[in-house]
Amino acid sequence: MNGVALIITAALFIGLGALALLLWALNSGQYDDPDGDAVRILLDDPGEQGQTK
Amino acid sequence: MGTISLAQQADVADDLTRYLHQQGDGSWRFEVAVKGAHCANCLAKIEAGVRGIAGVREARLNLSTGKLMVSLDDAAGPPHAVLKRVRDLGYDAAPFEAGVTLDTKEREGRFLLHCLVVAAFGTIFTMGLTDAVWYGGADMSAALRRTFFWLAAAVAVPVTLYAGQPFFQSALASLRKHSTNMDVPISLALILSLLLSLYQTMQGGAETYFDAAAMLTFLLLVGRYLDFLLRDRAYGAARHLLALQSLLARRLKPDGAVETVSARDLVPEDRVLLASGDRVPVNGRLDDRGTEVDLSLVTGESLPQSLPRGAELQAGSIITGAPVLLRATARVEESLVADLARLLEAGQQSRNRYVSLADRAARAYVPFVTGLAVLVWLGRTLAGASPAIAITNAITVLIITCPCALGLAVPAVQIAATGRLFRRGLFIKSGNALERLAAIDVAVFDKTGTLTLGSPVLTNADGISPQVLERAAQLARASRHPFARALAAVAGSGPVAGNIHEVMGAGLFSKELDSDRKLGSAAWVLNGKADGGHSELWFRDGDDPPVRFAFEDQIRPETRAMLDALRARGIMIEMLTGDQQAPAAEIARQAGIATWLAGVSPMDKAEHLEQLRAKGHRVLMVGDGINDAGAMALAHVSVAPGTAADISQRAADMVLRGDSLSPIVEAVDVARKAKRLVLENFVLAALYNLSAIPLAIMGLVTPLIAAATMAGSSLVVTVNALRLARRQ
Numbered sequence A: 001m002n003g004v005a006l007i008i009t010a011a012l013f014i015g016l017g018a019l020a021l022l023l024w025a026l027n028s029g030q031y032d033d034p035d036g037d038a039v040r041i042l043l044d045d046p047g048e049q050g051q052t053k
Numbered sequence B: 001m002g003t004i005s006l007a008q009q010a011d012v013a014d015d016l017t018r019y020l021h022q023q024g025d026g027s028w029r030f031e032v033a034v035k036g037a038h039c040a041n042c043l044a045k046i047e048a049g050v051r052g053i054a055g056v057r058e059a060r061l062n063l064s065t066g067k068l069m070v071s072l073d074d075a076a077g078p079p080h081a082v083l084k085r086v087r088d089l090g091y092d093a094a095p096f097e098a099g100v101t102l103d104t105k106e107r108e109g110r111f112l113l114h115c116l117v118v119a120a121f122g123t124i125f126t127m128g129l130t131d132a133v134w135y136g137g138a139d140m141s142a143a144l145r146r147t148f149f150w151l152a153a154a155v156a157v158p159v160t161l162y163a164g165q166p167f168f169q170s171a172l173a174s175l176r177k178h179s180t181n182m183d184v185p186i187s188l189a190l191i192l193s194l195l196l197s198l199y200q201t202m203q204g205g206a207e208t209y210f211d212a213a214a215m216l217t218f219l220l221l222v223g224r225y226l227d228f229l230l231r232d233r234a235y236g237a238a239r240h241l242l243a244l245q246s247l248l249a250r251r252l253k254p255d256g257a258v259e260t261v262s263a264r265d266l267v268p269e270d271r272v273l274l275a276s277g278d279r280v281p282v283n284g285r286l287d288d289r290g291t292e293v294d295l296s297l298v299t300g301e302s303l304p305q306s307l308p309r310g311a312e313l314q315a316g317s318i319i320t321g322a323p324v325l326l327r328a329t330a331r332v333e334e335s336l337v338a339d340l341a342r343l344l345e346a347g348q349q350s351r352n353r354y355v356s357l358a359d360r361a362a363r364a365y366v367p368f369v370t371g372l373a374v375l376v377w378l379g380r381t382l383a384g385a386s387p388a389i390a391i392t393n394a395i396t397v398l399i400i401t402c403p404c405a406l407g408l409a410v411p412a413v414q415i416a417a418t419g420r421l422f423r424r425g426l427f428i429k430s431g432n433a434l435e436r437l438a439a440i441d442v443a444v445f446d447k448t449g450t451l452t453l454g455s456p457v458l459t460n461a462d463g464i465s466p467q468v469l470e471r472a473a474q475l476a477r478a479s480r481h482p483f484a485r486a487l488a489a490v491a492g493s494g495p496v497a498g499n500i501h502e503v504m505g506a507g508l509f510s511k512e513l514d515s516d517r518k519l520g521s522a523a524w525v526l527n528g529k530a531d532g533g534h535s536e537l538w539f540r541d542g543d544d545p546p547v548r549f550a551f552e553d554q555i556r557p558e559t560r561a562m563l564d565a566l567r568a569r570g571i572m573i574e575m576l577t578g579d580q581q582a583p584a585a586e587i588a589r590q591a592g593i594a595t596w597l598a599g600v601s602p603m604d605k606a607e608h609l610e611q612l613r614a615k616g617h618r619v620l621m622v623g624d625g626i627n628d629a630g631a632m633a634l635a636h637v638s639v640a641p642g643t644a645a646d647i648s649q650r651a652a653d654m655v656l657r658g659d660s661l662s663p664i665v666e667a668v669d670v671a672r673k674a675k676r677l678v679l680e681n682f683v684l685a686a687l688y689n690l691s692a693i694p695l696a697i698m699g700l701v702t703p704l705i706a707a708a709t710m711a712g713s714s715l716v717v718t719v720n721a722l723r724l725a726r727r728q
Helices: A002-027 A034-040 A046-051 B040-051 B078-088 B104-139 B142-163 B165-176 B183-203 B210-244 B338-352 B357-382 B387-400 B404-423 B433-438 B447-451 B466-476 B482-491 B559-568 B581-591 B602-614 B626-634 B646-651 B663-697 B703-722
Strands: B020-022 B028-035 B056-062 B067-072 B092-096 B248-252 B258-262 B271-274 B284-286 B291-294 B305-307 B324-328 B426-428 B442-446 B452-458 B500-503 B507-511 B516-520 B536-541 B547-555 B572-576 B595-597 B619-622 B637-640 B654-656
Touching (some): A002 B142, B040 B056, B040 B078, B078 B092, B104 B142, B104 B703, B165 B210, B183 B404, B357 B387, B442 B626, B466 B516, B559 B581, B559 B663, B572 B602, B581 B595, B619 B626, B626 B637, B663 B703
Antiparallel strands (some): B020 B028, B028 B067, B291 B305, B426 B654
């Protein structure tokens, strides 16, 4: 019984944590420019990239 | 009427402060619409180039939207440098009005995505709990089962109520208008299943539908969000086209300085500088002198007119002669002819009356399922069941008939169809435009700029010696008159004659030591001796006999094939043009069009469409001019090329990215196929739901069966719809 309660509570918090992470990612604009992000990884100028937020 | 280079519109010396917005940290934000950047290289080049400008803090290009966000240290200087730098790198750039762009549309998308994420979480978590009961419930104590249900309720109820908001809102809006859409039964099923499950949990029963409610919300949101994404992308692309050719005007201030303003800010009595090639932003009078004007977007007339000082000019005309000063007589929104504005409104209203297939299905479906539920309740009560069981049964019927698949049936097909056409360069702006396109049996085309290229081409170059052509071209290169440009295009680049003068409405002459050349109208060059047609230029070189250059507006290379393809699909073709009889007859002959009208006014065009409609035809209107906008708004469905006047792009349901008309044929095919698939999906979804109804009526449905039916039918309609996305 105790084990089940523990597991379910843990699952709930892990789930909520994942949800919070995803919502944070959405709100911080990480899904605003999928096309751009796809090509940005190809650019090789770390100094230049370091400036971007 | 090719697109006007942006560089001419936003002069680098002009005032751009109106596009700057101060940020919280004291920097200034400047947004630029960039055209043509699609690769990693472009991105790196533009960002590095702009960051290299003194005073620029940060530059970031969004490849998905084509918008460059620049933050500046101060408001002076850098904006011009930014525009210039981007243009120097070879991309078109125009300042974007910040603030207007981050609008409700974006917020709507974000909210849908939030709902989707929340629903996904709720579905997984609820299923984990309830599935444990479905598969292992026999080994559980009643108390543990009940705890599981309460936990499921604690997650599923808030999740469904939050994530279901898009459906609840849409259902409420529809009910307020005294009609029903698919969201009404969906909302009903969601809320009733939650209530029933809560009741069952309190009673200690086993029939809870928490997982079904959460999953239903999730699946429907997937469809809704994808639909939104594609529509938004098409809408955004269409708007981007407009922004890039949106009108900036150069206003002459009383002190003689020039400032760049948006055309929307012009008020009557403003004086506007117009260079050759500029589009007239608002109605006005020629203030300082006469010039030549291309009216093809306004009237469909293919030849430029020469207008005297003081003449009235309509917005949308293009200056082809000398630069002039325009005194505005109206604002942008008043610059349409009043009749045209009325037509646009009438068209909008008739379009709003169109009921989409999905809504028609919902109107038949909702009374059917609610009636069925009432019957079940009555039947069970009469058969002696307890009220609780009778109501439970009735609600189960509502849940099992919840049009989850029906709700996906239309969006799934639309996503596949709009996505495919988007890749082909056709942006669909209104939701049910494809459905309307599937029904057309007549296609009406505008001539100038739609069936034709919209710019004249020299037709008798073969009969003219290269030397004469070159001598004439040396004059022609100095003018922006369409004929002169066509002549210069044939001759290629080369020197320009010295000492050139332009005689308004007549032509050009050059007086040099050893030569005396004239290029212009027959009346002027031949001293009124000949009465030539309109589509020619005469050239006289000293005492040599005069040479005639003939011009014609050229039909687009793909026009003929496109029209034949449409005819093969059972669509009648007509042409309506404001141009004169002779050029219209020639183009009609080349295009193989039997039914055409020339010299029609914008009102006549609209009138003609009204007549076609009265005869029971469903008309597709394709046009690019301001004079077509009224007819396009009244048509059953309308398409505008990307080069069209902005008013006709706004009136159109679909906008072509490029200049080619060929995607129209594919659009008709896709639209017809999409309609067939939607109907197929309705049948599939209905079959699925109907087969479960007998079980629900007999009270044999378990929550597991309900969940499986919903998932199964949704999968079937989605797969069926994806057949459209497959490349042929």
